[in-house]
């Protein structure tokens with residue numbers, strides 16, 4: 001993508017960017033800077049297409065309207081982490097790559113979490129408040145020493161690891177929990193890594209959270225898990241609001257189970273003026289300051305500018321957030337398998353409870369060999385997408401998975417096809433200790449419809465599309481009737497049902513006309529003989545022709 005002779009890459013800074021980032025662009029002989037801090041959405045929509053690349057922070061809104069006529073725009077780089085102000089779908093749709101510079105704020109955020117930890121242990125907040133109000137109370141603010149205490153780091157990604165290094169330097173013992181970290185220890189054996197959240201809790205005098213906000217992490221420290229902690233545990237959250245349930249936190253502090261908390265992030269930002277969090281004497285608050293240092297802001301601006309130029313020059317992709325620039329000429333059958341892989345992983349993901357240690361993808365069928373890398377990546381995005389904070393996409397997912405120690409294997413059966421003569425896709429996922437194994441097998445026949453024919457050894461013939469419910473139950477009389485009655489009473493129509501039996505258990509796969517309400521699922525989960533219920537929302541079936 002070299003700049004045409006004498007023509008320069010036009011780089012639009014559409015937000016107030018740190019001067020070092022701007023200077024970097026100005027200093028590049030093949031770049032021309034257009035600096036428009038504070039530009040409105042209207043104005044941006046008019047000029048976005050005149051630039052090759054755009055750099056933004058969090059203020060400007062890069063909406064579908066801005067990207068409607070992309071002109072020569074190929075890339076939007078976010079100086080920082082969050083891309084909430086960029087319409088990713090619109091960008092992907094227009095083939096525009098979106099990238100962020102998440103790495104650059106890791107140290108600042110880790111330092112902030114550590115500052116909160118020390119301040120919490122030494123009651124710096126309330127002591128300062130007393131002093132500023134004219135008081136002097138030395139006995140009230142008895143602190144706790146960090147050295148010798150055990151810090152539980154939840155989420156062992158970039159920031160979690162950086163906090164752990166600092167805690168070790170302070171003489172703390174460090175334990176960690178991260179379902180995607182595939183080693184028993186980390187940092188030269190100094191950190192013991194647990195595979196279950198509940199297992200880390202009895203060890204930790206202090207807990208610090210560094211996870212993304214997902215369905216799995218929302219409220220992970222809450223009414224059910226506080227009682228598993230050591231009495232008096234101190235809690236720091238500088239990751240995302242809602243990971244520590246705010247009501248349960250207050251209740252646990254008031255009951256003495258939690259010794260105090262320091263928060264940088266909130267379920268609602270800013271929290272309400274009269275939020276009980278603001279007034280609680282044992283809760284220390286900062287207004288989402290993790291990445292707010294001069295150094296981090298400089299670093300994210302320079303990193304975004306460098307990444308953007310690297311991409312425009314055709315020298316590689318760093319920090320990709322969407323699959324924008326990916327252009328792969330797939331045949332209809334290959335495309336159908338890409339679609340099938342995404343559906344299959346969505347079905348499999350809720351059955352993975354022990355983390356991901358390895359992923360094996362087996363493909364048979366000559367035509368699929370050329371698309372194996374693409375199929376593998378789409379499958380990985382489906383499996384890993386919800387458990388990582390770095391937005392994973394087909395460009396970065398294999399790299400991110402390997403970084404986290406996940407073993408990847410793609411097996412091509414050398415042009416052999418299965419007995420029925422149709423190409424086949426098998427996806428197997430094993431937990432880090434190898435004890436939990438999940439497997440799903442899919443086919444595409446001549447009618448080009450996606451079909452799942454096996455889940456964890458249960459044989460079936462199912463078109464994975466729309467709202468689906470998976471039920472694992474004891475294989476005994478009355479179970480189908482029980483399920484039918486529950487759905488009937490809740491006025492949820494079952495459009496299709498597949499049943500498969502193995503040993504003493506059976507798996508029912510239901511296609512339903514509308515998504516079942518939470519109350520129905522709860523009731524069903526508690527009925528005798530029902531072992532597991534999962535709801536999966538899949539896109540409607542794509543109609544494709546060979």
Ligand code: NAD
Pocket residue numbers: 081102105106109154155156157158159160177178179180181210211212213214216217238239240264265288289290291292386387388389390404
């Ligand atoms: P990262 O992706 O490098 O690490 C996140 C880790 O969490 C991953 O290793 C992932 O495997 C792990 N994880 C996912 N689901 C989990 C679960 N259920 N239980 C335990 N671990 C789980 O991300 P990062 O750069 O280290 O960022 C961590 C968090 O900090 C993110 O939520 C990010 O948005 C937030 N952050 C906050 C600020 C701030 O201003 N306070 C600044 C930067 C980042």
